[in-house]
Amino acid sequence: xxxxxxxxxxxxxxxxxxxxxxxxxxxxxxxxxxxxxxxxxxxxxxxxxxxxxxxxxxxxxxxxxxxxxxxxxxxxxxxxxxxxxxxxxxxxxxxxxxxxxxxxxxxxxxxxxxxxxxxxxxxxxxxxxxxxxxxxxxxxxxxxxxxxxxxxxxxxxxxxxxxxxxxxxxxxxxxxxxxxxxxxxxxxxxxxxxxxxxxxxxxxxxxxxxxxxxxxxxxxxxxxxx
Numbered sequence: 377x378x379x380x381x382x383x384x385x386x387x388x389x390x391x392x393x394x395x396x397x398x399x400x401x402x403x404x405x406x407x408x409x410x411x412x413x414x415x416x417x418x419x420x421x422x423x424x425x426x427x428x429x430x431x432x433x434x435x436x437x438x439x440x441x442x443x444x445x446x447x448x449x450x451x452x453x454x455x456x457x458x459x460x461x462x463x464x465x466x467x468x469x470x471x472x473x474x475x476x477x478x479x480x481x482x483x484x485x486x487x488x489x490x491x492x493x494x495x496x497x498x499x500x501x502x503x504x505x506x507x508x509x510x511x512x513x514x515x516x517x518x519x520x521x522x523x524x525x526x527x528x529x530x531x532x533x534x535x536x537x538x539x540x541x542x543x544x545x546x547x548x549x550x551x552x553x554x555x556x557x558x559x560x561x562x563x564x565x566x567x568x569x570x571x572x573x574x575x576x577x578x579x580x581x582x583x584x585x586x587x588x589x590x591x592x593x594x595x596x597x598x599x600x601x602x
Contacts, residue, residue, distance in 0.1 A: 380442075380446070382459050389410055389465070393411045393412075395410075405434070405465075406421045416470035418468045419465055421464060422465065423465060440531060444533065446458065447504055447533060448528070453498070471526055476512035489560070508531075547575055548580050549576075550572060551577050
């Protein structure tokens with residue numbers, strides 16, 4: 377799958393209208409919101425990191441996220457465009473909205489949770505599992521009130537995988553949505569969702585990949601748009 381042609385250059389980014397969203401840690405990118413040509417982008421920049429991070433970790437993370445976004449092209453509620461700016465940075469379409477981590481509990485209606493579930497199903501149908509959707513930091517409320525899902529850096533393409541493995545990964549993924557059903561509307565789940573949540577939660581406890589290359593993530597302090 378051919379990568380999208382860059383919409384702007386490193387020089388454009390360095391001189392342009394950008395806001396730092398997250399400083400990141402040693403093996404993480406600095407994350408910016410960057411406006412260019414009337415459009416907002418999320419930019420992940422590793423140029424300030426060490427040689428081994430820039431040359432060994434960043435290329436793999438870039439390849440994985442750009443591929444995921446390409447496969448999700450046309451799916452409403454997720455970024456549909458991504459490209460490499462240069463060897464040290466990647467740009468992903470910015471989804472405007474309010475992070476669920478900052479949303480009031482009243483936002484988690486049954487109808488909203490149903491839409492989250494539907495969005496996750498569409499992501500799976502496109503051949504991607506997100507694998508970092510359990511918290512609220514990667515979910516947003518879009519301007520039209522629908523849920524949005526961002527940051528596919530941990531995503532895995534399931535196309536070509538055996539059906540059993542694909543189902544396992546999708547169950548782990550969906551447990552992130554069903555966790556919110558369990559928290560906010562347990563009496564509305566029904567037997568099927570409860571069984572699915574229990575299955576996914578058991579699988580998640582066995583899941584060894586957390587954060588980057590198995591490193592467990594600390595408490596997230598991301599802003600919307602990662």
